[in-house]
Amino acid sequence: MQTLQTIIKEVKVRDTKGSPDVKVEALAFDSRKVKAGVVFVAVRGVQADGHAYLQAAAEAGATAIVCEQLPDTLHPGTTYVLVQDSAQALGQMASAFYGHPSQKLQLVGVTGTNGKTTSVTLLHKLFRELGYHVGLLSTVQNQIDEDIIPATHTTPDAVTLNELLARMVKAGCAYCFMEVSSHAMVQQRVAGLQFAGGVFTNITHDHLDYHGSFEAYIKAKKSFFDMLPKGAFALVNADDKRGPVMVQNTKASAHYYALRKAVEFKARIIDNTIQGLHLEVDGHEIWCKLIGAFNAYNLLGSYGVAVLLGEDPVETLTVLSSLSSAAGRFDYVVSDTQITGIVDYAHTPDALENVLNTIQQIRNPNQKVITLVGCGGNRDAAKRPVMADIACRLSDKVILTSDNPRFEEPQAILEDMQQGIKPLDFKKTLSVLDRREAIKTACMLAEANDIILVAGKGHETYQEVKGVKYDFDDKQVLQEMFRQLGK
Numbered sequence: 001m002q003t004l005q006t007i008i009k010e011v012k013v014r015d016t017k018g019s020p021d022v023k024v025e026a027l028a029f030d031s032r033k034v035k036a037g038v039v040f041v042a043v044r045g046v047q048a049d050g051h052a053y054l055q056a057a058a059e060a061g062a063t064a065i066v067c068e069q070l071p072d073t074l075h076p077g078t079t080y081v082l083v084q085d086s087a088q089a090l091g092q093m094a095s096a097f098y099g100h101p102s103q104k105l106q107l108v109g110v111t112g113t114n115g116k117t118t119s120v121t122l123l124h125k126l127f128r129e130l131g132y133h134v135g136l137l138s139t140v141q142n143q144i145d146e147d148i149i150p151a152t153h154t155t156p157d158a159v160t161l162n163e164l165l166a167r168m169v170k171a172g173c174a175y176c177f178m179e180v181s182s183h184a185m186v187q188q189r190v191a192g193l194q195f196a197g198g199v200f201t202n203i204t205h206d207h208l209d210y211h212g213s214f215e216a217y218i219k220a221k222k223s224f225f226d227m228l229p230k231g232a233f234a235l236v237n238a239d240d241k242r243g244p245v246m247v248q249n250t251k252a253s254a255h256y257y258a259l260r261k262a263v264e265f266k267a268r269i270i271d272n273t274i275q276g277l278h279l280e281v282d283g284h285e286i287w288c289k290l291i292g293a294f295n296a297y298n299l300l301g302s303y304g305v306a307v308l309l310g311e312d313p314v315e316t317l318t319v320l321s322s323l324s325s326a327a328g329r330f331d332y333v334v335s336d337t338q339i340t341g342i343v344d345y346a347h348t349p350d351a352l353e354n355v356l357n358t359i360q361q362i363r364n365p366n367q368k369v370i371t372l373v374g375c376g377g378n379r380d381a382a383k384r385p386v387m388a389d390i391a392c393r394l395s396d397k398v399i400l401t402s403d404n405p406r407f408e409e410p411q412a413i414l415e416d417m418q419q420g421i422k423p424l425d426f427k428k429t430l431s432v433l434d435r436r437e438a439i440k441t442a443c444m445l446a447e448a449n450d451i452i453l454v455a456g457k458g459h460e461t462y463q464e465v466k467g468v469k470y471d472f473d474d475k476q477v478l479q480e481m482f483r484q485l486g487k
Helices: 050-059 086-097 116-129 158-170 182-186 214-227 293-308 313-320 349-362 383-393 410-418 423-428 435-445 474-484
Strands: 013-017 026-028 038-041 064-067 079-083 106-111 134-137 141-144 147-150 175-179 197-200 233-237 253-258 265-273 276-281 284-288 331-334 340-344 369-373 397-400 429-431 451-455 462-465 468-471
Touching (some): 038 050, 050 064, 064 086, 079 086, 086 158, 106 116, 106 214, 116 134, 116 293, 116 313, 141 158, 182 214, 197 214, 233 293, 253 293, 265 293, 265 349, 276 293, 284 313, 293 313, 293 349, 331 474, 340 349, 349 383, 349 451, 369 383, 383 397, 383 410, 383 423, 397 410, 397 423, 397 435, 410 429, 435 474, 451 474
Parallel strands (some): 026 038, 106 175, 106 197, 134 175, 253 265, 369 451, 397 429
Antiparallel strands (some): 265 276, 276 284, 331 340, 462 468
16 A cells, blocks of 8 residues: 555655655545545546545545645544645646656557547557557546446546556556547646647637637647657647647657658559549558548558557558448448448537548449538537538538437527628528437438438437437447338
8 A cells, every 4th residue: 555655756745734654545636435444636627626625535534635725623543645736736646646658658649630530549449559568548438458448538637547557567568559639738637647648630620618718728738748758759730731840849759641741751642432442552552441531541651650659550551451440430331322421529610521522532422421420518609600501511411410419409509600601502401300310311311222310419329318318329329220111
């Protein structure tokens, strides 16, 4: 069992009240999980400030309390540690408590607006096929080799994150590939971790409800590369104009990948069809199961990571050519009458445009494109009319519907989206509030060989309304409607 003294070695401690040699059995940042032997770390969160629960934590038997501001009355028998930044301290303490697991494997983080999940999933599958034990931390799920652990956040909290990494080390994992969200950077969830490398996919407007401005969002992404150590690599998309910005202040060695520029890792799309991509990468031609230019970037970035980690380029490309994408990422089914139904997580303007542009590139002239799209509640409202406009511009028919309304009124969200519809597009747009009915309507409108895009929820198997998650799987409902309507 560790002592408080050993797990706060790397923390910037301003003052200590009480003995630092107390035994520590667990860490908690939720006062409801505190009992004897637990260290409570008071983190200032979005919903609540842990400092409001210092007394409750002490009365619950907390062995120690880590905080940025001491309470007026100190509880006898409780050690208090005053720090500059509680969130950062939590990450550093969690890393130390679990034996610095990120130092015992090669940890690679992927950040960006779009492509994070597909990239880490490809890397996990790639390195498994190359013969390694591998960990995965993603929006869809966490994995230790093939053992699946459900995910609740894109990047877990610091305690869960280090506990998972420790389990990976124990299982013999040589690598872990993880998504690093902008929220995680601001909230210091990855503080204390040692990364072997980082990848930047792209950046477009997203999460402005949380960050407040696009500049703050960019800064949050860039801070990941600022924290990379000397000896690590930073691989960035050179076709995104903010790619070079990400590595301006990094200590890591900077590397670039691109489709449109002559850089270290370069690819060219030879053919892009519903069957997959035909690419030329570093002079080698490969066929891949993934579809679309955006996936060419994901494949190229994954290839770059593998080469930077010392893998053979030809063997890497051979394995990549056999891999499929993550669940809910351009995930398609074909009905008996050859209607193609595509389910995709596209929930930002850029992601929706990428998917629809890909569909436009692979469609036949006689195929109609029917797009079903909604926007999440309690999120960036500015993107709602933009997404409706993109859907109208790149589709023959558009159905606006509910996504995860959360605590907003679904009708109000639809009205925001409708503001982006130009008068010329009114005739080809429908609003169907109930998502199941909207999918049924899309299937009814579709004729043989048409394409239906169901956008926004992807891998999610629920719909969140007023704090309750109801079972709802876009792909299952789409297949059910095909059967029900005899399509």
